[in-house]
Amino acid sequence: MRAYIVESRRESSIMLEIRNLHATVDGREILNGIDLIVRPGEVHAIMGPNGSGKSTLANVIAGREGYLVTEGAIHFDGKNLLDMAPETRACEGLFLAFQYPVEIPGVANLYFLKAAVNAVRKYRGEPPVDAMDFWDLVHERMELVKMDESMLKRSVNEGFSGGEKKRNEVFQMAVLQPRFAVLDETDSGLDIDALKVVADGVNALRSPERGFLVITHYQRLLDYIVPDHVHVLFNGRIVRSGGKELALELEEQGYALYNEEPGRARRAAA
Amino acid sequence: MTAAAPVFQDSSRPAFIEFAADRREPDAIARLRRAAFDRFETLGLPTRQQEAWRLTDLSALKAMTFQRPADALIDAGALPTLGLPAHRLAFVNGRFAPGLSHLREMPDRALIASLDQALLAYPQWIEPYLDRLPGLAQHPFTALNTAFWEDGAFVHLSRGTVVETPIHLIFHAAGGDSTVYPRLLLVLDEGAQATVVVEYQGTGRYLNAPVTEARLGDGAALHYHQIQQESPQAFHLGGIRLQQGRNSEANLHLLSVGGQLARTDLEALLDGEGASCTLNGLTLARDQQFSDVHVRVDHAQPHGSSQQRFKSVLDGKARTVFDGMIHVRPHAQKTDARQVSRNLLLSRQAQAHSNPRLEILADDVKCGHGSTTGFLDPDAEFYLRARGIPAAQARAILVHAFANDSLNSIRLTPLRERLARLLAADLALDIMEGE
Numbered sequence: 001m002r003a004y005i006v007e008s009r010r011e012s013s014i015m016l017e018i019r020n021l022h023a024t025v026d027g028r029e030i031l032n033g034i035d036l037i038v039r040p041g042e043v044h045a046i047m048g049p050n051g052s053g054k055s056t057l058a059n060v061i062a063g064r065e066g067y068l069v070t071e072g073a074i075h076f077d078g079k080n081l082l083d084m085a086p087e088t089r090a091c092e093g094l095f096l097a098f099q100y101p102v103e104i105p106g107v108a109n110l111y112f113l114k115a116a117v118n119a120v121r122k123y124r125g126e127p128p129v130d131a132m133d134f135w136d137l138v139h140e141r142m143e144l145v146k147m148d149e150s151m152l153k154r155s156v157n158e159g160f161s162g163g164e165k166k167r168n169e170v171f172q173m174a175v176l177q178p179r180f181a182v183l184d185e186t187d188s189g190l191d192i193d194a195l196k197v198v199a200d201g202v203n204a205l206r207s208p209e210r211g212f213l214v215i216t217h218y219q220r221l222l223d224y225i226v227p228d229h230v231h232v233l234f235n236g237r238i239v240r241s242g243g244k245e246l247a248l249e250l251e252e253q254g255y256a257l258y259n260e261e262p263g264r265a266r267r268a269a270a
Numbered sequence: 271m272t273a274a275a276p277v278f279q280d281s282s283r284p285a286f287i288e289f290a291a292d293r294r295e296p297d298a299i300a301r302l303r304r305a306a307f308d309r310f311e312t313l314g315l316p317t318r319q320q321e322a323w324r325l326t327d328l329s330a331l332k333a334m335t336f337q338r339p340a341d342a343l344i345d346a347g348a349l350p351t352l353g354l355p356a357h358r359l360a361f362v363n364g365r366f367a368p369g370l371s372h373l374r375e376m377p378d379r380a381l382i383a384s385l386d387q388a389l390l391a392y393p394q395w396i397e398p399y400l401d402r403l404p405g406l407a408q409h410p411f412t413a414l415n416t417a418f419w420e421d422g423a424f425v426h427l428s429r430g431t432v433v434e435t436p437i438h439l440i441f442h443a444a445g446g447d448s449t450v451y452p453r454l455l456l457v458l459d460e461g462a463q464a465t466v467v468v469e470y471q472g473t474g475r476y477l478n479a480p481v482t483e484a485r486l487g488d489g490a491a492l493h494y495h496q497i498q499q500e501s502p503q504a505f506h507l508g509g510i511r512l513q514q515g516r517n518s519e520a521n522l523h524l525l526s527v528g529g530q531l532a533r534t535d536l537e538a539l540l541d542g543e544g545a546s547c548t549l550n551g552l553t554l555a556r557d558q559q560f561s562d563v564h565v566r567v568d569h570a571q572p573h574g575s576s577q578q579r580f581k582s583v584l585d586g587k588a589r590t591v592f593d594g595m596i597h598v599r600p601h602a603q604k605t606d607a608r609q610v611s612r613n614l615l616l617s618r619q620a621q622a623h624s625n626p627r628l629e630i631l632a633d634d635v636k637c638g639h640g641s642t643t644g645f646l647d648p649d650a651e652f653y654l655r656a657r658g659i660p661a662a663q664a665r666a667i668l669v670h671a672f673a674n675d676s677l678n679s680i681r682l683t684p685l686r687e688r689l690a691r692l693l694a695a696d697l698a699l700d701i702m703e704g705e
Contacts (some may be wrong), residue, residue: 064652
């Protein structure tokens with residue numbers, strides 16, 4: 001394992017590296033050995049049917065409690081991600097756009113964002129953000145996701161519609177400017193207009209330095225966020241990888257192909 | 271009789287007789303005191319066998335040998351300021367401290383004064399109201415206060431008088447195992463309006479048993495804030511009586527932070543059609559603190575509305591009690607009465623008791639109550655941490671958000687801000703300055 005870390009550090013173009021990841025939730029094995037490498041500038045899509053382990057993967061990467069990694073490793077810029085608290089992962093440049101953004105009554109969106117920005121700056125040894133600079137950044141990024149200014153004063157996600165919540169996730173991402181973002185079913189529950197707004201926001205943040213992991217059940221999102229790589233997750237394993245055309249194939253054939261012979265997939269994993 | 275409890279000195283008749291003999295005041299008031307002491311003797315100190323005191327353990331108080339307080343001098347810097355121009359009356363050990371007080375130019379037809387001094391000058395304005403308001407008949411500490419009060423504040427606003435400047439009443443107890451009985455009488459005639467801020471604080475060990483009586487005439491409006499920040503060794507056992515006339519409006523904020531044992535009993539009588547009463551309570555309790563609020567809102571006339579919103583935040587082995595009654599009399603149709611009690615537990619050893627009660631005797635009313643008790647939401651905590659905010663700060667932000675919500679309706683901005691800082695300090699919250 002140690003030799004491996006040295007090797008991955010040498011390979012400087014690797015951003016996120018997942019190796020043989022196994023994870024359980026409440027004693028149930030959900031991830032059965034995932035291998036994945038994301039390089040800066042790449043957008044990877046993870047597709048799969050319900051229960052395939054998509055959200056578990058997102059939560060394990062973000063460090064949510066209750067997800068136990070039993071085997072394997074995740075490295076982010078060569079650092080052992082699994083050793084880090086969730087806030088440390090965020091400060092290192094990781095971002096999770098939640099599938100179900102949490103409502104936090106009494107905490108204004110703007111206050112929350114500023115606390116987050118300053119926490120990251122403190123971690124980097126930087127002084128708190130200048131109030132004017134922060135305001136400028138917030139306004140610029142609000143336009144990116146076509147967010148109304150009134151949402152800044154409202155409590156985080158409280159009473160937001162499904163679309164507003166997802167937009168708020170992308171807005172936070174745009175303000176925090178992570179180097180690697182995981183989008184956990186950011187398209188679920190969105191109508192086509194909201195989907196376009198969210199996708200435009202993500203596309204505007206694409207850059208040669210930034211990596212994305214886009215988790216989705218449906219191919220539709222990938223019409224707007226065009227991935228470099230598509231992986232099919234099934235029974236906690238990546239069973240197929242390919243280019244963006246794989247998403248279209250899945251759209252036509254559905255996941256039935258994988259559902260039909262789960263036994264074989266599992267045997268192959270063993 | 272109280273022969274079995276000799277240690278609580280004020281409860282003895284000789285102590286009362288000695289105290290009463292020194293008072294120079296109208297006969298009517300002397301009679302009031304005697305009647306109140308008789309009532310106290312009949313009631314006795316509460317025991318846990320009484321339903322209303324089932325959860326309030328007074329054994330530590332009963333073991334005290336309290337005396338009447340000595341005069342004390344304190345530094346003006348020990349008293350809070352409002353950060354606004356205010357009519358300020360300060361009391362030390364229950365006695366008026368003119369040097370620490372400051373009355374601004376008074377509008378016509380308004381009197382803001384020491385109750386004791388006002389009683390000498392204008393007894394005819396006080397006698398009709400003092401201890402005449404309904405409620406708290408079974409509350410021994412109200413009886414004790416009526417028997418033993420030395421001073422307090424009297425606010426009388428005649429018809430239509432609006433006092434914009436807040437009235438700031440500060441009661442400081444200097445400890446030394448003493449008892450203080452502040453008495454507040456607020457009489458707002460028809461259409462009068464006032465904003466009152468009452469602060470209880472002190473050092474060392476003492477019993478503070480204040481009583482506030484507020485009578486609102488038709489269309490009167492009272493914004494009342496009570497900040498209980500007693501010393502950690504103090505006992506606070508207070509009573510509030512409120513009587514509201516037609517279309518009057520009462521907004522009360524009750525913040526309870528201090529004391530080893532604190533309890534406030536409040537009875538509001540909505541005695542005129544269309545009266546509205548809002549009660550906003552926030553209790554912070556930690557370590558071994560016990561903090562209790564008993565509220566009874568009595569709707570006696572139609573078209574009244576009342577809101578009770580009580581919150582508590584508990585840490586350590588603290589215990590809180592909220593006992594809230596909505597009573598709607600048969601005649602009080604179209605009443606709209608709400609009650610919410612929410613408790614946030616920061617420790618597994620803390621205990622919050624909520625006891626919402628409804629007695630609805632009218633058939634065309636809207637009444638509702640809700641009660642929740644729980645720990646911090648782990649999903650919310652993770653959400654904040656996933657954005658880079660350290661765990662301790664994430665919890666602090668969530669606790670503060672829960673508590674601060676109770677302060678948002680305070681209109682006096684500097685006071686609201688001071689109380690927000692007080693919350694943060696009391697809960698040892700590491701919170702960055704917000705927007």
